[in-house]
Amino acid sequence: MNKKHWLLLITCIVLSGCSREFIESVYDVDYTPSNRFAKNLAPLPGQFAKDTAALDSLMNQFSGQVANKWGQDNIKMAGAKTYVKYTDGYLNRADIDFDNGTVTVETIASTDPTAHLKQAIVTTLLTPNNPANVDLFSSKEIAMGGKPFLSDQVVDQNGQSIQWSWRASQFADYLIKNKLQTRTVDFKKSYFVTIPMVQNHSKLRSYQYAAIVRKASRQYDIPEDLIYAIIKTESSFNPYAVSWANAYGLMQIVPKTAGHDVFNLVKGKSGMPSPKYLYNPANNIDTGTAYFHILKTRYLKGIKNSTSMQYSMISAYNGGAGGVFNTFGGGKTNAINDINRLQTNQVYWALTKKHPNSESRHYLEKVTRYQKEFHAMK
Template sequence: MRQFVYPLAALLFISCTLVGCSREMVESIYNVDFEPSNRFAKNLARLPGQYQKDTAALDALINSFSGNIEKKWGSREIKIAGKRNYVKYIDNYLSRTDVNFDTGVIMVETVASTEPKQHLKNAIITTLLTPDNPSQVDLFSSQNIQLKGQPFLYKQVVDQDKQPIQWSWRANRYADYLIAHHLKTKEVDFKKAYYVEIPMVEDQVEIRSYQYANIVRKASQRYGIPEDLIYAIIKTESSFNPYAVSWANAYGLMQVVPKTAGRDVFNLVKNRSGQPSPKYLFNPENNIDVGTAYFYLLKTRYLKQVNNPISLEYSMISAYNGGTGGVLNTFSRDRSRAVRDINRLQPNQVYWALTKKHPNAESRRYLEKVTQYKKEFNKH
């Protein structure tokens, strides 16, 4: 543990509070050993772990799923859904769709050896008409999708006439157009694959975000968490992809981990036993509610002793990604001391420490991204 003479530390902190500290001074104060420690004050709430890995069940599912993919596509062509891409297999794994929300490109492809164009057409139509209901779509099988209700990609893709695709007749016509004018082939594991690439509209992220405006507003009012913060978290976590799933066994728009954040919200906010299921979290309204409720816990329980509201928000954002322990360990391995240190710093100094000295590089970038997205949201 870090050691220095306390009176000197007190003088430094008084100086920081009154006139502000330089970046170098803050860094010298927080030149700490980032090894974890369990020697925390007993009177504080326990440390939650929003992103503590919970991969046992998911690993077993993915291993079986990957084996089925490899049989059809080979070991070099295994694609699985993530936080920012939607991947769905159909047709006994012969056809698949990969929607990349970062690049705004959708690839639909098939390795069917008989009537490949027909298999590809069916896959295109399925992609265009996949419903906006993630709880009804099994991402980890080749189970077919019931094509009913509002399509998930409605208005995010337009056909050759620049019209959005909502009905089967328009999806059929656009599929025929793509195959006639934009069909490509490639070699996949010694097989010939047929595919098309479909561009998404430029404002596809904004279009998705608008779908959740009412849900975000209700969650904001229910838990006292600002709307712009909720939007920024969703954009950072999933780019408004309700089908998002991650390595940490996190699901949906706000990437909630059932066993940690989900269980905490069920037990401490909703007075329910157990934890939310993936199906529960794939429902956008449930997901935003649970994710926002977890911010409520960070604000009112886990980080409640942080006094400055701006410093508190920076700490909450960082904790949502890397846990409360990561936030506190940035300042001291002694938890009570860490809280005191945070309260003695100006908000801009807390931000600097969390984006420069946090023990986890992903969490350092995470706070930067969320605060930037908040600024972008408030420009509109």
């Protein structure tokens, strides 16, 4: 979802308490509840069905605090490929754009702003590689300790990795002296610095999860390059990822749908995983890969060609098994028979040109492109 839609939704909720109908018109999604155990799988929306109660609660509790300090036109919130964290009573903000490879840290403190900014820079650089230590939807301070998340992905003015407080402090002083910028934010003066990440920052993040990906791949018989491609597409290897669909972590798992399926059908557990569980990279990758196993052995079972199966799995991860079946005329049996009669390139063409959901059409294109890149890196 783009920033314009975020701002429109938040403004509506904060200022006027808008209706569900308005939210639906902004998001253009189907809120129909899912039932993973229904006999007819065609209508199922997939793991990205919205958790509207959680979404509403999140907007109401958090956005007002942000708007109060930063104004309606300067609201930023964490997303799948962005890390946004407020601290110091919402006076400081860190914004990491994982797609573009930039880290922006700013403060709107009116008293001794450079001191506030320095503290915010140091905190951002030393934020630990543990999402459990960071509450993205409050201004609660971060529990420090352990290897910093941005270690090696950001280097100081001398090209050195930042892992210790003294180096982070020295780099913060350098940035404030040489890179400080200002702008007006809701009639307040903002002081900020923008730090470029190293060129291969995405690959560095991916390397952290190699052992976890390998284990999940072997356990569930899902290709490693596919797992990597899904993670890059969903979160750009951002373990703090959270999205509009109430999805969490690297593979953007929705607890009530994919999470519930994995717990019940694979793990033999009742209920669904918590956000804390899904923010653990090992749990997240295991859950996401297990969901692919469910798609392969249950919801899409019967597709004979392995490549056609993989295209269908990728599409279903985003748009549901029902979206795949509807692409080929609807109804599981008839759709699978049609898929089995087609060449793999025809299946790909149909899912990228005729799928009823435009997002799912582009999703398959993106994932397969990334998959080729990761396959070439082996």
